[in-house]
Amino acid sequence: MDSVDVIVLLLAAVAVLFYTNRTKLTSIFFGNDDSITVNSSSGDIVTVLKENKKNYLVLYASQTGTAEDYAKSFAKELISKFSLNVMCTDVENYEYDNLDTVSVPVSIFISTYGEGDFPDNAANFESFLNNIESSDLTNLKFTLFGFGNSTYEFYNGAAKRTLKALKSAGATLIGSYGEADDGSASTDEDYLSWKSKIFDDLKTSLNLDEQEDIFKPSFKYEVIDEKVNGKVALGEPCQEYLPRNKLPFSKEKNVFTGPFNANFPYVAPITASRELFQSDDRNCIHAEFDVSGSNLKYSTGDHLAIWPSNANETVEKFLAVFSLNPDEIFNLTPLDATIKLPFPCPTTIGSVVRHYMEITGPVSRKFFSSLVQFAPNNEIKERLEELSNDKDQFAVEITSKYYNIADAVSYLSNEKPWTTIPWTFLIESLARIQPRYYSISSSSLSEKQTIHVTAVVENIPNNKSGNPIIGVTTNLLRNIQLNQSLNEKISGPSLPCTYDLSGPRNLFEDSKLPVHVRRSHFKLPSNPRTPVIMIGPGTGVAPFRGFIRERCKMLELQSNLKLGKHLLFYGCRNNDDYLYKDEFPEYIEKMDGLLELFVAFSRLPGSEKVYAQDMLKENEEQVLSLMKQGAFIYVCGDAKSMAQAVHATLIDILRRGLQISAAEATEMLKMFKTTGKYQEDVW
Numbered sequence: 001m002d003s004v005d006v007i008v009l010l011l012a013a014v015a016v017l018f019y020t021n022r023t024k025l026t027s028i029f030f031g032n033d034d035s036i037t038v039n040s041s042s043g044d045i046v047t048v049l050k051e052n053k054k055n056y057l058v059l060y061a062s063q064t065g066t067a068e069d070y071a072k073s074f075a076k077e078l079i080s081k082f083s084l085n086v087m088c089t090d091v092e093n094y095e096y097d098n099l100d101t102v103s104v105p106v107s108i109f110i111s112t113y114g115e116g117d118f119p120d121n122a123a124n125f126e127s128f129l130n131n132i133e134s135s136d137l138t139n140l141k142f143t144l145f146g147f148g149n150s151t152y153e154f155y156n157g158a159a160k161r162t163l164k165a166l167k168s169a170g171a172t173l174i175g176s177y178g179e180a181d182d183g184s185a186s187t188d189e190d191y192l193s194w195k196s197k198i199f200d201d202l203k204t205s206l207n208l209d210e211q212e213d214i215f216k217p218s219f220k221y222e223v224i225d226e227k228v229n230g231k232v233a234l235g236e237p238c239q240e241y242l243p244r245n246k247l248p249f250s251k252e253k254n255v256f257t258g259p260f261n262a263n264f265p266y267v268a269p270i271t272a273s274r275e276l277f278q279s280d281d282r283n284c285i286h287a288e289f290d291v292s293g294s295n296l297k298y299s300t301g302d303h304l305a306i307w308p309s310n311a312n313e314t315v316e317k318f319l320a321v322f323s324l325n326p327d328e329i330f331n332l333t334p335l336d337a338t339i340k341l342p343f344p345c346p347t348t349i350g351s352v353v354r355h356y357m358e359i360t361g362p363v364s365r366k367f368f369s370s371l372v373q374f375a376p377n378n379e380i381k382e383r384l385e386e387l388s389n390d391k392d393q394f395a396v397e398i399t400s401k402y403y404n405i406a407d408a409v410s411y412l413s414n415e416k417p418w419t420t421i422p423w424t425f426l427i428e429s430l431a432r433i434q435p436r437y438y439s440i441s442s443s444s445l446s447e448k449q450t451i452h453v454t455a456v457v458e459n460i461p462n463n464k465s466g467n468p469i470i471g472v473t474t475n476l477l478r479n480i481q482l483n484q485s486l487n488e489k490i491s492g493p494s495l496p497c498t499y500d501l502s503g504p505r506n507l508f509e510d511s512k513l514p515v516h517v518r519r520s521h522f523k524l525p526s527n528p529r530t531p532v533i534m535i536g537p538g539t540g541v542a543p544f545r546g547f548i549r550e551r552c553k554m555l556e557l558q559s560n561l562k563l564g565k566h567l568l569f570y571g572c573r574n575n576d577d578y579l580y581k582d583e584f585p586e587y588i589e590k591m592d593g594l595l596e597l598f599v600a601f602s603r604l605p606g607s608e609k610v611y612a613q614d615m616l617k618e619n620e621e622q623v624l625s626l627m628k629q630g631a632f633i634y635v636c637g638d639a640k641s642m643a644q645a646v647h648a649t650l651i652d653i654l655r656r657g658l659q660i661s662a663a664e665a666t667e668m669l670k671m672f673k674t675t676g677k678y679q680e681d682v683w
């Protein structure tokens with residue numbers, strides 16, 4: 001790596017740090033859309049605990065909402081089982097310098113993202129941990145649970161670093177450290193088995209009395225008997241979009257200024273979209289978001305976060321199963337000042353179900369066990385108890401059938417609606433719908449004001465109750481693409497689901513969706529002479545399209561530019577799902593021999609299965625020679641099998657080519673990773 005690259009990597013790290021803190025600065029200066037003022041002028045966690053007479057603290061650091069969801073449900077159980085006065089909060093909201101004086105137990109839930117990284121919003125917590133000194137925290141008693149994915153090298157890295165830091169500072173771990181593995185799809189089961197033990201440990205260690213699980217709401221719920229007015233949120237992504245408010249705007253630059261981020265997305269028009277697959281049974285959407293009306297910026301290799309809404313069919317079933325009136329307008333008032341509103345209020349039940357609640361995905365056993373108290377009759381109560389206590393039976397009857405919450409509940413009641421589950425319980429128990437991330441497939445040099453994404457549509461034809469199993473965001477993108485296409489019409493039978501494309505108060509009309517940009521470390525070497533090896537099967541090709549467009553634009557702008565060799569190893573099933581097939585000849589011509597494309601087909605009729613890593617191996621001489629010249633290696637796409645197979649192939653290539661041991665080759669790749677010469681963007 002040359003010194004320019006080191007500087008660029010450092011600048012990127014500083015930019016990420018600034019970016020993550022910017023979120024916090026934003027919420028301080030502009031107010032977080034769904035926050036309430038805490039009953040304290042202090043940002044110090046210990047002061048806020050004392051002022052609000054809390055006797056237990058639950059902290060979470062969440063990237064995609066999973067740690068937040070589990071932390072909140074853990075906190076609710078502490079309240080309902082042990083009558084504790086719990087404060088549950090995102091680590092980003094407070095300072096921890098006085099944690100040595102904390103007198104209440106603390107449970108921490110923390111996700112790991114990317115290469116063992118802390119979530120974006122945990123920058124201040126991470127720096128607190130990095131700077132605590134030994135025996136600073138002897139007062140602190142804590143439990144810790146990590147959310148990670150064992151297919152990544154630094155599995156649960158953030159949680160493990162937290163454990164090490166707290167223990168070395170003298171804090172006492174109650175019970176045992178727990179971790180969940182998304183890589184083996186066992187997050188819920190890992191949590192449940194840890195939780196059952198930790199509750200026993202907490203009972204003993206804190207001398208707690210257990211009582212029957214009774215839901216205690218955290219909000220005062222008021223029905224508002226008025227017509228919808230400008231103050232009522234109808235699913236706007238945040239308060240700033242309500243008619244009574246104005247989006248921050250720069251007259252000078254003639255753009256909305258946000259600042260747009262994970263708390264405040266920009267509602268961007270999709271100005272072009274197209275279907276990339278040619279098969280009847282699978283779809284992949286190319287969509288172009290125009291951000292010229294905003295000050296939203298991206299750089300090649302970043303991620304676009306798309307904020308979805310639920311499909312009509314899912315919303316309707318959910319409302320029907322829980323006997324909910326979508327038009328009811330209500331307001332929530334937190335019962336104590338440390339609790340945040342989960343979405344802008346007042347609002348309507350229908351808006352919450354459609355725009356703010358995660359209701360499509362698989363139902364968890366954790367959620368099932370919390371329903372026991374609301375069973376409409378003894379028979380269903382027994383069934384709920386049986387299923388929530390027996391993970392194998394739950395897997396057979398619920399998980400293997402791909403049931404979502406509404407499917408599972410109506411399966412238990414033989415399709416009869418449940419009238420016994422309070423709406424407030426659903427509000428507090430279901431996670432808020434999360435944005436989905438996409439590797440940007442355009443180049444910020446060539447497409448300054450548009451952001452392209454390449455999204456494969458997630459569909460499984462039918463679950464056991466006859467409903468299609470859909471991915472929320474990708475089917476929404478497909479609906480928009482079909483709506484935009486002149487030749488095709490959206491028709492019920494050909495689509496597994498439909499959406500309200502106009503959005504709240506027509507905010508999403510004309511193909512608009514809320515988006516924000518997430519900075520990524522996945523960046524081309526700054527020195528264009530450095531050779532580049534890209535491996536990206538399927539939609540893993542997305543950022544490489546961006547990289548290649550960037551190089552083509554650079555050549556267009558500087559005719560005498562000296563460019564290194566670029567190899568792209570791409571894999572698909574056959575010609576029907578060969579992404580951007582029509583574009584590659586042009587890129588190859590523009591790069592004049594400096595771009596070589598290797599395509600592996602895994603399902604060509606009459607041919608053997610070939611994968612991207614096989615192509616890599618076939619061309620190992622060239623790969624090794626470029627590695628010797630300091631090539632940067634990039635891998636994008638499937639984290640589970642592809643990234644590991646590529647990693648193993650690279651070790652083999654290094655081992656054979658350099659006559660070293662597998663351990664030495666592994667160490668070498670590790671070093672490449674640390675220095676940014678081997679970068680992964682996998683999911």
Ligand code: FAD
Nearest residue numbers: 361362402403404437438439455456458471472473474683
């Ligand atoms: P979701 O609603 O999130 O559903 C996820 C899966 O669950 C789907 O397969 C769905 O069919 C299934 N499902 C739904 N309901 C149930 C049920 N009841 N039971 C069991 N299963 C169920 N994807 C791309 O296509 N292109 C990219 O460039 C890309 N880049 C990414 C970059 C990053 C950094 C990350 C983290 C992910 C990236 N992804 C990319 C994946 C993407 O973020 C989404 O996860 C993916 O598109 C699915 O989103 P969705 O909302 O359509 O599906």
